[in-house]
Amino acid sequence: MLVGFTAWLLLVPLAVTSFKRSQKRLGQSWKKLHRLVYLVTPLAVLHFTWQVKSDHREPLVYGAAVAALLAARLYTRYSKI
Numbered sequence: 001m002l003v004g005f006t007a008w009l010l011l012v013p014l015a016v017t018s019f020k021r022s023q024k025r026l027g028q029s030w031k032k033l034h035r036l037v038y039l040v041t042p043l044a045v046l047h048f049t050w051q052v053k054s055d056h057r058e059p060l061v062y063g064a065a066v067a068a069l070l071a072a073r074l075y076t077r078y079s080k081i
């Protein structure tokens with residue numbers, strides 16, 4: 001539950017600044033702040049995994065999806081294409 005709460009807490013500033021006006025006002029800091037999402041998504045998957053008692057297939061599917069998306073993001077960020 002602590003992991004879920006941490007994920008939720010980290011999502012609050014993102015929700016509060018999810019308006020065009022906040023994006024304009026914060027400029028580059030908005031990008032930095034919203035990079036928190038890369039921490040929140042694995043935390044959410046971990047929280048889901050720990051809440052499930054027996055059948056871990058569903059959190060595994062979400063975990064695989066998050067891992068694939070983060071890998072794709074890293075690839076586009078650091079490769080030349």
Ligand code: HEM
Pocket residue numbers: 001004005006007008011044047048051
């Ligand atoms: C204050 C923050 C949070 C608390 C106290 C909390 C607590 C809980 C608890 C007690 C469960 C188990 C429910 C059950 O056994 O039926 C649960 C399940 C779950 N939580 Fe959280 N959570 C929080 C935040 C979050 C956040 C931010 C996310 C996602 C971004 C999230 C995603 C989930 C998911 C996907 C499940 C599994 C639901 C299911 O069993 O179908 N939670 N949470």
